[in-house]
Amino acid sequence: MAKPQKSDLAHNWTLDESCVFLNHGSFGASPKFVMKELRKWQDILENEPVRFYEKIAPDAMLNARISLAKMLVCDPEDLALVENATSGVNTILRSLEFSAGDEILVPDHAYQACQNAIDYVTTRWGAKVVTCRIPFPLEHADAAYDAVMSQVTDKTVLALIDTVTSPTGLLMPFERIVHDLEAKGVHVMLDAAHGVGMIPLHLDQLGASFTTSNCHKWLCAPKGTAFLHVRKDLQAKIHPLTISHGMTFPLGDTTRFRHEFDWTGTRDFSGHCSIPVAIEGMAAMVEGGWPAIMKQNHDLAIQGRNILCERLGISQPCPDDMITCIATLPLPGDSSGGIPLHDSDPLHEVLLEKYGIQIPVWTWESPKGRYIRISAQLYNHVDEYHYLADALATELNL
Ligand SMILES: Cc1ncc(COP(=O)(O)O)c(C=O)c1O
Incomplete structure (x- = not known):
């Protein structure tokens, strides 16, 4: 699979270019300046x-x-x-x-x-x-x-x-x-x-x-x-x-x-x-400053989750107005076993090693299942969510 496009603003970060970084939510990422x-x-x-x-x-x-x-x-x-x-x-x-x-x-x-x-x-x-x-x-x-x-x-x-x-x-x-x-x-x-x-x-x-x-x-x-x-x-x-x-x-x-x-x-x-x-510096990156950054990231997260839901046949677990710049989605398939909280899900490693995608994959108890959480920050591009959706469809045999 060809690697996805990066956003026009991605050059402001030092993020590994070979990585599709969809986990701003865990630790953030600071731009060069x-x-x-x-x-x-x-x-x-x-x-x-x-x-x-x-x-x-x-x-x-x-x-x-x-x-x-x-x-x-x-x-x-x-x-x-x-x-x-x-x-x-x-x-x-x-x-x-x-x-x-x-x-x-x-x-x-x-x-x-x-x-x-x-x-x-x-x-x-x-x-x-x-x-x-x-x-x-x-x-x-x-x-x-x-x-x-x-x-x-x-x-x-x-x-x-x-x-x-x-x-x-x-x-x-x-x-x-x-x-x-x-x-x-x-x-x-x-x-x-x-x-x-x-x-x-x-x-x-x-x-x-x-x-x-x-x-x-x-x-x-x-x-x-x-x-x-x-x-x-x-x-x-x-x-x-x-x-x-x-x-x-x-x-x-x-x-x-x-x-x-x-x-x-x-x-x-x-x-x-x-x-x-x-x-x-962040405010200067987007016309309209912080309100525009929040809106852009929110819109991208919504777009990203729509892409994933459609491609993987998942229904949205919450309304759009409860989404900010991160979105959690249940993955299809058998999840009765579950992965203990402190263990890494093998799917996380597969996505990282095989596709270069950094995204959290975890088990959640109610309802029990396997979940992913996408993030959207200025350096992300909509193509990256299509790429993730394709990778998941392949790995989950959908
Ligand atoms: C809701 C919530 N509370 C607290 C924390 C802890 O943040 P930190 O590890 O920076 O203290 C996190 C981290 O992701 C979080 O998502």
Whole structure:
């Protein structure tokens, strides 16, 4: 099979040219100009480390928060720069205090690492995990909303809600869920790992207690960049995973939240310092900036899943309006055995080795089956989904 065409923008990335890269969703991919910016900051740091940490980094990190805050429509003072969404979620869970019997809502489509963090803290405090079963396939976002809201009791204190679910790629009706849970006095930890750069986020208006999002996924910032947003009224309760100087540093004209999160020990800030250039540079790639990027990626994901569904004879597991820039599809064929979560599906290896396609293939329990998840980013071309569909049709004997 002839290799598919690349998009006109693919030359901006250093992605392996022989690879049909359809998995932006897992770790993102940074364009060349972002990598150049990252190396620039590494050089500045190593040129004079003391000057960097004492004089340069504080302003550069503030600049990163200001750039993010403009995009997120929130106060930069409410943002902490963390390494990834897993640490964002852990920061909140490990800071909050729970009582025995408190209930924490977690949809069954939650990311396993975050579910593990919930299990860890609930066991320690004697609190209870309440699983919200989201139907899949589903015909309307209301089904996801109802699955969460129907589990609220007077013991519910917290809910872990995704913007977009990882295994099933569903855009949750998170705005409605956040609004209605917070109105009932239930704190929402919004897991927006697939968030900034993928969907519009207006954090002040949203009103979630806590939000975390990776910047290395859909913002295409360097790896190890993410933010945690904490609503002002809750900041005094939240401490970083690493307690450092900020806990006792004289307050001056700032907040304890700022002091604690701005210094958690010596670490490499170069990724975070590169965030403003990632935001501006990506926006400059497409006329219309970020709204146009989100629309283009969304349209391509829809096109990609239509191509696959038609070629493989699959029905769409959710409506188009629950799709963002990733889409999960069940593969036809016998799936009764299933592959355990941590094992690689042999089909993944076949697609990679034989066709050069990088795409996640996994087992999902409800309904049990074998699933793939496509991603769409500016470097992808519609031809790549046709190529994937042909490869799957061949391998699955369709
Ligand atoms: C919904 C969700 N939450 C959390 C994460 C964790 O992200 P990270 O590994 O960057 O912490 C992911 C990663 O894909 C995710 O999809």
